[in-house]
Amino acid sequence: LLNPLGMFTALVVVSGVFMGSVWVRENRSVINNFKRQNPTVFVMAVMVASYMLLSMLGSVMIFMYAIVLPLALVFAHASFRLRNMNNKLENKIEGAGLKRSPMGILLQALGQQEENLQKIQNLLEAKLKE
Numbered sequence: 001l002l003n004p005l006g007m008f009t010a011l012v013v014v015s016g017v018f019m020g021s022v023w024v025r026e027n028r029s030v031i032n033n034f035k036r037q038n039p040t041v042f043v044m045a046v047m048v049a050s051y052m053l054l055s056m057l058g059s060v061m062i063f064m065y066a067i068v069l070p071l072a073l074v075f076a077h078a079s080f081r082l083r084n085m086n087n088k089l090e091n092k093i094e095g096a097g098l099k100r101s102p103m104g105i106l107l108q109a110l111g112q113q114e115e116n117l118q119k120i121q122n123l124l125e126a127k128l129k130e
Helices: 004-027 030-039 041-058 058-082 085-095 102-109 112-129
Strands: none
Touching: 004 030, 004 041, 030 041
16 A cells, blocks of 8 residues: 555556457457366466566565465465355355356356366365265
């Protein structure tokens, strides 16, 4: 909050890179196939491109504190949502497409398929049973 121009710059750069990656993914079949085969590498490429642009503009640390920290908290919250029965029911409703959460919208925009999320959920459930 001490540098609102830097925060705005970081937000614009990351949003621009993200929107550019979504546009390229939708309009280029080669990149779409690569992203479907390697979704994690594609997300990392978006993050690296954002970092490079931000380092040229000198707003990396502002980006880290203003944008990445809240996103890390969102991911932590999403992982805790997998634990109790009420949240499992909510996850099934979201999976059926009857209800959309902000995290679900973000993951769909990033192209993370339900299979990957289901694998993670099954792994977490297996660990909880141990």
